[in-house]
Amino acid sequence: MNMLDDMLPAVEPALKIPARPQDVNMYGDIFGGWLMSQVDLAGAMRAIERSRGRVATRAVSDFQFLRPVKVGDMVLAYADVEHVGRTSLSIGVHVYVERRTPPDFDAVVQKVAEARLVYVAMNSDGSARTVPPP
Numbered sequence: 001m002n003m004l005d006d007m008l009p010a011v012e013p014a015l016k017i018p019a020r021p022q023d024v025n026m027y028g029d030i031f032g033g034w035l036m037s038q039v040d041l042a043g044a045m046r047a048i049e050r051s052r053g054r055v056a057t058r059a060v061s062d063f064q065f066l067r068p069v070k071v072g073d074m075v076l077a078y079a080d081v082e083h084v085g086r087t088s089l090s091i092g093v094h095v096y097v098e099r100r101t102p103p104d105f106d107a108v109v110q111k112v113a114e115a116r117l118v119y120v121a122m123n124s125d126g127s128a129r130t131v132p133p134p
């Protein structure tokens with residue numbers, strides 16, 4: 001995928017949430033940490049689905065903020081299982097915004113971030129468990 005591909009993938013997003021005024025820094029742009037949290041949530045939901053159970057975030061790499069997110073943007077995060085190990089799952093998350101501005105409020109799509117996260121499948125006692133076959 002092109003890093004600045006401004007077309008939404010033709011699948012359901014793992015997460016869709018508006019960026020709100022309480023999520024901004026002093027310049028009016030959305031905090032990076034807020035977006036990182038949404039990316040972790042999106043990746044975790046995909047990892048839970050694939051591993052059929054509890055997971056913990058183990059590592060985050062290649063986190064890139066490609067463009068700023070603005071208040072009012074609809075944030076859509078898409079999560080793909082890229083690799084399954086014994087207890088771990090590597091998930092690629094790609095984040096887009098739909099921005100609607102006056103006068104016509106037509107949606108303009110921009111890719112704003114991407115990251116790779118590793119989750120470990122967990123037992124209820126907090127130990128790692130084997131990821132089951134699909």
Ligand SMILES: CC(C)(COP(=O)(O)OP(=O)(O)OC[C@H]1O[C@@H](n2cnc3c(N)ncnc32)[C@H](O)[C@@H]1OP(=O)(O)O)[C@@H](O)C(=O)NCCC(=O)NCCS
Nearest residue numbers: 056057058059084085086087088089118119120126127128
């Ligand atoms: C998850 C946890 C129980 C696993 O501990 P562990 O059994 O000692 O296992 P490890 O962390 O060494 O490795 C587990 C898997 O993660 C993989 N892994 C570990 N670090 C990795 C990294 N930096 N990048 C990629 N994969 C990694 C290992 O290769 C292994 O994968 P595999 O079983 O598919 O081969 C433990 O690391 C933990 O509790 N971490 C904290 C998790 C957490 O609280 N996250 C939320 C933070 S707020």
